[in-house]
Amino acid sequence: MIDWAYIWAAVPDLMRGLGMTLIVSFLAILFSLIGGVIGCALRVSPIKPLSWLVAGYVEFIRGTPYLVQVFFVFYGLPSLGLRLSIFWSGVVALSLWASVFHIESFRAGLSSVSKDIRNASASLGLRRWHHGLFVVLPIAARSALPSTLNTIVSTIKNSAYLQAIGLVELTFVAVDRIAYEFRSIEMFLSICVIYLAVVLVVSTLGHRLERRLDRPYAGR
Amino acid sequence: MSLLYEYRVFLFSGFVQTLLMSLVVALGTTAVAILLVAMLQSKLRLVSRLGYALVEVLRDIPLMVNVLMVYFMLPLIGLGFGPFWSVCVAISIWGGANGAQILRAGLHSVGQGQRETAAAFNFGPVKTLFLIVLPQAMPVILPPYISLMTAVVQATSLGAVVGATELLRAGQILIEQTTIMRGGSPAYLVYGSILVVYFVLCSLISFVGARLEAYYQRPYRTDASRKIDARAHEIEATVQTSA
Numbered sequence: 001m002i003d004w005a006y007i008w009a010a011v012p013d014l015m016r017g018l019g020m021t022l023i024v025s026f027l028a029i030l031f032s033l034i035g036g037v038i039g040c041a042l043r044v045s046p047i048k049p050l051s052w053l054v055a056g057y058v059e060f061i062r063g064t065p066y067l068v069q070v071f072f073v074f075y076g077l078p079s080l081g082l083r084l085s086i087f088w089s090g091v092v093a094l095s096l097w098a099s100v101f102h103i104e105s106f107r108a109g110l111s112s113v114s115k116d117i118r119n120a121s122a123s124l125g126l127r128r129w130h131h132g133l134f135v136v137l138p139i140a141a142r143s144a145l146p147s148t149l150n151t152i153v154s155t156i157k158n159s160a161y162l163q164a165i166g167l168v169e170l171t172f173v174a175v176d177r178i179a180y181e182f183r184s185i186e187m188f189l190s191i192c193v194i195y196l197a198v199v200l201v202v203s204t205l206g207h208r209l210e211r212r213l214d215r216p217y218a219g220r
Numbered sequence: 221m222s223l224l225y226e227y228r229v230f231l232f233s234g235f236v237q238t239l240l241m242s243l244v245v246a247l248g249t250t251a252v253a254i255l256l257v258a259m260l261q262s263k264l265r266l267v268s269r270l271g272y273a274l275v276e277v278l279r280d281i282p283l284m285v286n287v288l289m290v291y292f293m294l295p296l297i298g299l300g301f302g303p304f305w306s307v308c309v310a311i312s313i314w315g316g317a318n319g320a321q322i323l324r325a326g327l328h329s330v331g332q333g334q335r336e337t338a339a340a341f342n343f344g345p346v347k348t349l350f351l352i353v354l355p356q357a358m359p360v361i362l363p364p365y366i367s368l369m370t371a372v373v374q375a376t377s378l379g380a381v382v383g384a385t386e387l388l389r390a391g392q393i394l395i396e397q398t399t400i401m402r403g404g405s406p407a408y409l410v411y412g413s414i415l416v417v418y419f420v421l422c423s424l425i426s427f428v429g430a431r432l433e434a435y436y437q438r439p440y441r442t443d444a445s446r447k448i449d450a451r452a453h454e455i456e457a458t459v460q461t462s463a
Contacts (some may be wrong), residue, residue, distance in 0.1 A: 059419075059423075061462075062461075062462055063370065063418065063419040063426075064374065064415045065374035065375070065388070066462065066463060067377045067378060067380065068388055068414050068418065071388075071392075071411050072411040072412060075408075075411065076407045076409075076411045077408065079404075079405055101462075108453065146458070147457035150457055150458060157280075157282040157283070157460075158282065158284075159282075160283075161282075163284065164284075164380075171282070171285055171288070175288060178292060184292040185293070185296070188285070188289045188292065188293065191285060192277075192281055192285065195282060195285065196281065
């Protein structure tokens with residue numbers, strides 16, 4: 001029933017698509033992590049208007065469909081004077097979406113560091129940035145890690161939305177072939193397996209990292 | 221703006237479709253989630269294993285792929301219902317898998333001792349579930365579940381990809397028509413307005429959800445409810461809460 005030879009013949013195309021998926025996801029993960037750090041810093045900053053601005057941005061992105069955001073960036077921004085290619089529209093939309101979840105998980109991580117720890121470092125005479133870098137960051141990073149990993153995996157999965165604006169990534173390749181050759185079972189089976197494999201690899205690496213970071217707490 | 225006013229009837233009919241679809245996927249998601257969690261809790265190993273595999277695989281496949289797959293594959297097994305229902309089915313399956321994850325973790329958060337005590341009082345499984353376990357699990361389940369509900373409502377916008385005439389598709393048609401007939405693309409205006417409509421809709425769901433959460437949190441004191449919040453956040457971190 002399943003034509004394996006057809007799948008085999010489609011492998012080069014699918015791999016090119018996978019390459020694009022991975023490149024877009026990688027760039028978006030990178031930019032969204034940077035955006036998450038900056039956004040989180042602004043969110044917890046004492047300057048209230050900035051904090052509110054970031055809070056509003058987070059609420060807005062979380063409260064709207066990602067697909068409409070993608071269309072807004074690709075079709076809407078050119079009439080406002082910002083013309084991006086398909087690729088960069090995708091990277092921008094994906095980064096904007098993911099950064100919101102990073103901001104929230106970093107903020108939750110920071111709030112897991114109790115006030116007593118701040119007093120403890122102050123009494124040890126640590127400088128502010130020493131306190132931030134060597135005390136707060138390791139604690140906050142551990143507690144933010146699970147949700148950050150979840151967002152990273154979601155970023156890879158959500159790169160599939162970009163086929164809607166014509167980015168030639170994995171899903172686009174499959175749908176494009178189906179449109180010409182009608183082998184939907186073969187194509188969907190292949191891309192599902194590929195997506196599953198990618199997600200499993202990334203989440204396994206993530207769990208390794210979690211365990212590695214948990215080592216100081218082992219046995220507690 | 222005058223463009224939106226001119227085509228208000230057309231856009232409103234798209235919005236009604238979105239609302240209808242939202243209602244269907246909210247109910248469908250809950251139904252699939254309950255079914256899957258029943259499979260997970262099953263005494264038969266084969267059934268619970270199958271349920272576990274289904275939940276994991278469905279959560280790992282991108283929603284976009286799921287929607288396209290259901291749209292292309294359902295007709296092959298003789299179930300061609302058109303884009304509206306195929307999108308509803310796809311989103312319900314995806315949401316149901318995420319919902320099952322939430323329900324499982326929520327039920328798990330109620331200690332075994334509670335069930336044993338219920339058994340000691342001669343409570344049957346149904347009575348135990350509805351009178352003992354669920355009231356305690358609800359405050360943990362609700363926050364991530366409300367987020368999931370907003371996610372499936374947002375996911376209805378995927379109807380546009382396979383041609384179900386909901387709000388986003390209506391917007392696309394409007395943009396195409398205007399660009400052809402008048403020149404100049406109103407895309408930023410139309411998509412911007414659709415973003416605002418969805419934002420209001422999802423805020424409304426979150427608002428109602430927050431009231432519901434407060435209702436179930438009533439019996440708990442501040443320190444206990446902080447623990448419940450932490451547990452709910454932990455669960456929320458394992459599912460996708462936006463689409």
